[in-house]
Amino acid sequence: MKTKFFCILFGFVVILSITLETAVAQNQEMEQALERINTVRLLKMIDALGLEKETAAKLASISNKYCETQKSLLRNMRKDLNALRQILRKERPDESELKKLVGRVKSLKKELTDLKQHQMDKEMNLLTHKQQAGYLIFKVDFHKEMHGLIQEIRGAKRKRSGE
Numbered sequence: 001m002k003t004k005f006f007c008i009l010f011g012f013v014v015i016l017s018i019t020l021e022t023a024v025a026q027n028q029e030m031e032q033a034l035e036r037i038n039t040v041r042l043l044k045m046i047d048a049l050g051l052e053k054e055t056a057a058k059l060a061s062i063s064n065k066y067c068e069t070q071k072s073l074l075r076n077m078r079k080d081l082n083a084l085r086q087i088l089r090k091e092r093p094d095e096s097e098l099k100k101l102v103g104r105v106k107s108l109k110k111e112l113t114d115l116k117q118h119q120m121d122k123e124m125n126l127l128t129h130k131q132q133a134g135y136l137i138f139k140v141d142f143h144k145e146m147h148g149l150i151q152e153i154r155g156a157k158r159k160r161s162g163e
Contacts, residue, residue, distance in 0.1 A: 030078075031071050038067045041142055048138045049131045058126050066119040070112065077108040 042063050046056045084101050087093045120139075124132050 031075070034071055034074070035067060037146065038063055044142060045135070045138055049127065049134045051127075051131070055126055059123055062119065062122050062126075066115060066122075069115055073108055073112050073115065077105060077112075080105050080108065 042060055045051075046059070051059065080101050084098070084105070087097055087101070124135060127135055
């Protein structure tokens with residue numbers, strides 16, 4: 001009986017550890033993707049706006065600073081959203097816990113929005129008026145490009161899973 005119990009317990013621990021490793025790997029992949037997108041955004045922006053080396057270096061410094069903060073906020077938001085999912089799976093979710101987590105997610109979303117606006121302000125302060133206009137157009141075009149790439153990747157994944 002003890003042997004059977006320990007075998008079941010061991011199996012559970014193995015499954016749990018695999019699940020945790022997968023979650024950690026997915027978070028690391030997400031953060032690496034965010035860093036790559038930020039790097040591509042920065043390089044394309046420097047090229048599109050024709051920035052000098054000094055301005056490009058300052059822009060890179062600002063961008064990297066904000067990227068780290070953004071990763072931290074997104075990591076916290078993912079944790080809270082996962083906690084919300086867990087609570088909502090219960091037959092009788094704890095209302096106070098839901099309220100607390102919803103408030104935190106809303107707060108994190110606001111922080112992310114404020115962070116992006118602050119980053120944009122800092123970056124635009126480095127630019128001439130003509131470059132600022134180009135920056136605003138670049139941001140819209142880059143967002144569309146990234147959105148299109150994400151849609152392509154999702155479509156390819158759906159095709160593979162449907163085949």
